[in-house]
Amino acid sequence: MDRFLSKLSFWYFSIPFRRKTVCFFLLLVTIVTLIAEGFGYVFYRDILTKEISQQLYGTLSKIDDNISQSMNAVEQTSEALYENTVINSYLNADFSDVEQSKAASSVPNELLNVLMDSNGDLSSIYISRAQAVSLHQGKLFDYAWDSIRLSSIFQLAEAQKGDPVWIYDYYTTSHLLTENNRILCNARISYHENGEPKALMLVNLKESALTDALTVESNESGSSYLIMDNEGTAIAHSQNSFLDIYTAHLPFVDHILAQQNSFSFTINGVDYLVNWSPSQNYDWYLVSFTPFDYIDNNLANLFYIILMTFLLSMVIGTFLSFFFSRGLTSTITRLSAMLPRVEKGDFSVRAPVRGTDEINQLSLQFNNTLKKLQDTIDELSAEQVAKQMIEINALQEQINPHFLYNTLESINSLAILRGYKDISQLVLALSHMLRLSVNKGNAFLTLEQEIDRVQNYLYIQNIRHDGKFRLICRIASGTEKQPVIKLLLQPLVENSIIHGFEYKEADCVIAIRSFHRGNTLVIEVIDNGCGISEETLQKIEATLLPETKPGNDIYGIYNIHQRIRLHYGAQYGISFTSFAGHYTKVTIILPYDNHKDGGPNV
Template sequence: MNSGFKRAGTRIWLLFADASMKKKLIVVFLFLITLPLTLTSFISYQNYSRSMQENTETYVLGTTSELLDKLDNYIMDIKRISALPLFMEEMQAKLTQPGRSFDKLRTVELSILSINNIKQDTTSVYIIDNYDELYYNLKTDGVRNDIRDNIPYFRQLAKEADGLPVLLPVQEVEYSSGSKDYVFSVVREIRDAASITPIGIIVFDTSVNVMAKTVNELDAITKGKSMILDQQNHIVYDSDRSYITQNNERWPFLNRLQGKQGSFEVDWEGEPYICTYMTSDKTEWKMVSLIPMKEVTAKAKLNRNVTILATLAITGFALLVSIVISHFLTKPLSKMSKIMKQVQAGNLNVRLHVRYADEVGLLGKHFNQMVGRIEELIGEVTDSRLLKKEAEMRALQSQINPHFIYNTLETIRMMAELNDDEQVAAMTYNLGQMLRYSLTRGNETGTVQSELEHLEHYLYLQNMRFNDKFALKMDVPPELLRTPMLKLVLQPIVENSIYHGYEKYGGSGEIGVSAYQLGTDIFFILSDDGVGMSKELVDKLNDRFDKIIYEQGTGRGIGLQNVNERIKLHYGKEYGLRVESHFGKGTKVIMKIRSSS
């Protein structure tokens, strides 16, 4: 499974990586804008919903407390009213009398009437004396049919309470008129004021309709349903009046009503609700409120929908802005890509028009510089090839006549040996070796040893010509002798020294050749003790060597310049010749080449 996710992630990344820069910028802009906005909206919705839920629970619990206090006060008023017979001496005197006389009936019922008028909502008040005589005042259509059957039960409850009022659970009663109602009752003993002995009981029946106003007020606030439970968790009253007197078996969540108050989420009749409850300290009745979750989160959902619309609007605007911005950002890159294709096709005359000094503009500037540099390098390579061809042509031209002469000299040498003229034969031999070395085609390079041998042949002929005026002193390490090097570079330098340092002035001297290796570079130092050169001429020669300036015509430095050009063409621009000289103190030519050519 992890590998599947990994492959999917890789494919998505490749799709993104292969996309154009414009598409990447649009995706990045949308991601950076919509992700924080979406997360912020989600967190805001969650916090707002939670806050609304908490505030609703707090408010409903506060309202429930107020309504429960009203109900408690109503019941406490009935309990207090139930103590009034203790202060009605005339009624107490009549209740102690046996029988049911007219005078007794009138006195007791007038007392009941006065008691019943204290609370307008009281349904009925019943008084039963110790002789089971029943007296009452009703605000219903008739007497409850089970009143006499319940007298023993009422007496037992009143007796166990020892003079205190007893609150009974809700009961369904039927009246003599045939109508039915649900009532809760308060029962209390009536005691003689003098002897404190029981002389009867008083029963208050109150319709649960007195709770309708309280429950309706709560329902109007919560937009849900409410119910009141007694001490045994029997339903005293509910919003629909459908479950009065039923126990909590129908709704298991009522078993969670622990403690004085609280709230929790519950699923009731297929809908999510918040259940809040509060328990009365006086009656131990519980007022329960079921608040529909949809009502609690209605404003939060409205806020969420507005946020979603705002998010979509901002996302659309961000998409438009990102398209515009990415277009302007990638337009120079697109132009550069097209120009690069033209350069790739060989058109080096194109340039990118740079308008701004940002990173793209800087890139365009460097691109233009790069194309210009490529043009320069191509020009330099072309010039180098032309120079090389020209140098080869000059070398070829210089080899045509010596080649003819070489064959002729071989004939002369053979004739000199036949005539026993060893000196002529030696001169002819050395000249022939020189010509053979220089005329070898197809290979530009020889070895250090072959180059030194060629130099020795040349000096032998010069000494034969000038009566041994020149001495050759060589100091080359043996390990360098087999090193490959460009041919015909030492002899022109020595020839230049003989011609300009000695021959013009008829002098003689010593020519030195030394070499050493430094890293991958080899340095040859060719020195003479001739007349030397002025500083101006030295500077001019070195400047020519650095810039590869070739001047047509004759004059000092032409041979050296040709050697310098060949070295640079073969080894690179950092190699070549360098002249050191002082007038009257000789000349030193330093040649730098690479050891592995």
């Protein structure tokens, strides 16, 4: 078995990628066809079920509108009774006996009769009050006021405090008013000024009004419809309903109360699709029942449709597999052809990019990788050339100054012989500066040596400017032996003298401060000169950006910044802070060498 699997694996990986792609697509289409034949029936049946459900939801919405029209007419009648002056005069009148109230009830009863005739959906109107006969029209029973107040209808209406309420009264403890003890009425209580109930008004809707609203003219699906309340009690049903209207708790109500949009349910051995929708105006549910036999009859030709569709899909899939595999493998083939050139060091090759899909993204990444490799090689070459030039310059610096040393030594000896001590000190300071500049060819000095060089430079400048400048050094312990590049501070001090103190005659102070923050050495050069204008400061900051050519007036600053970046990296350099008319501060950021071994921490 293992040998067979090994040979099969070898054979598979030996097939060209394009053939693998074609075989994969054909296999995929075949599998999809077999799965579609198995699940197509269920899938299409589900689609058809959803379409029928959508149609039924529309039907339920129309039914809801029909019910609302009938019930709105009842509500308008109830409102008219509540506001009618004749009815209210009868309810507010004090009668000495029953006979007097009977005589007074004739006119209000005639009004009720007119209202009944104007709305054919009304089954009865009933108005009951204390110490008087009731006003009523329609087929109903009359009860005493005390019995009325004990009924469930009165209690439900009283909870509304004068507002109307719809009541479906069935299976209650106190049945009133109708022969079959089942009533759908709009109830409302009128009150005296002292808050005591004055009368109960009931406007009853015919059951046939709801039955007619549930009857749909076009009903090809054979659906039946039902109205039920939020407790699962049937209120009305369509004429073709198979349900017992007197069922108190319908068997499928738990599914509706659980908010299942549509579901299947078996009733009397028949499977139904049940859809429901809450009424927009009343606290009821509208429910439809559609037999699944209607749905299955629409699926008779499904098998033939699926078979023909997927046979066509296999033909189209075969064609597309050849087309797609060609587009897929052509890019990979081009990349493979370019790799030998890359192996030989030719990083200028580029793959064509004709889109944004994964294959073209691979070509784009291939091109970006080659470009980054070429840029890295160029950068390393430039750095290597720069380092070689530094070494060459260092060797030249070891040779060139010997003549100057000898000349300065001769001048110093001559000055001592003739008693010119100031000239001797000046020569010694200049000689010391030159020796530190050369430093035996080394590109680095300690911070202490660099400050010593600045002190010699200021000594020379003070002789020239009659002691105008003063130097203050605050060097943190541990930083004085830190290695720094040569000519780091002296050009900055010279810049302060030339530009900062040009118009200042006295009290010219230059301060140098150093400290370290973690692995960073911070050196600050501060002068109390004239400062730098905002425009000039922006120009300096722009010059310090990469690939920027400086002007001659700030070339020294650019030189220091670039030498720092070259030796230590792009994260190091100098920055300026200035307040025009008060001060200028140059901050130098270098790496801090914890070992202080005298070399650069690159």
